[in-house]
Amino acid sequence: MKLYYSVNCGKDCEYYTDEHKKEKWKDAMLYDEMCQGYEVSNFGGITKDGKNVERYLNEAGDICVKINKSEIVLYKIIASTFLKVPDGGYYENNKRRKTIHHRDNNSKNFNPDNMVFVVNHLYEQPHLTLRNFNEWGLLIDKICKNEK
Numbered sequence: 001m002k003l004y005y006s007v008n009c010g011k012d013c014e015y016y017t018d019e020h021k022k023e024k025w026k027d028a029m030l031y032d033e034m035c036q037g038y039e040v041s042n043f044g045g046i047t048k049d050g051k052n053v054e055r056y057l058n059e060a061g062d063i064c065v066k067i068n069k070s071e072i073v074l075y076k077i078i079a080s081t082f083l084k085v086p087d088g089g090y091y092e093n094n095k096r097r098k099t100i101h102h103r104d105n106n107s108k109n110f111n112p113d114n115m116v117f118v119v120n121h122l123y124e125q126p127h128l129t130l131r132n133f134n135e136w137g138l139l140i141d142k143i144c145k146n147e148k
Contacts, residue, residue: 023043023045026081028046028080029080029081030072038067040074040078042112043111044110054066058073061107074110075108078110079117098118098119100116101117102114103115
């Protein structure tokens with residue numbers, strides 16, 4: 001079995017082999033803007049001019065990169081690059097009206113098949129982060145019981 005890619009996040013590591021989907025690279029997008037010189041993969045890799053870009057965890061526990069001195073959550077770039085533009089576009093009255101939802105509520109799962117754009121006011125389910133890790137069981141119970 002050939003190892004294609006591994007994604008490290010803290011002590012956890014995900015491995016992608018020839019039994020998984022092949023890694024695909026595309027010119028990176030952030031919503032409807034190109035990230036000039038950046039490429040991103042459907043496995044969470046990101047490069048600038050062919051060199052790996054440093055990834056890090058922000059305070060909320062999301063994996064981020066710096067682009068033009070701005071902190072960008074990596075899954076937003078992956079979703080913007082690999083998913084089709086949602087119906088109605090990303091913006092309404094100059095405000096972003098779409099949020100990226102992870103079907104498994106794990107914001108570290110970069111698989112584009114796991115992400116979908118939803119209208120902001122319909123999005124209420126939490127994502128697993130460092131801040132809510134210890135309360136995750138309670139949050140899941142609330143979601144299952146449809147409580148707020």
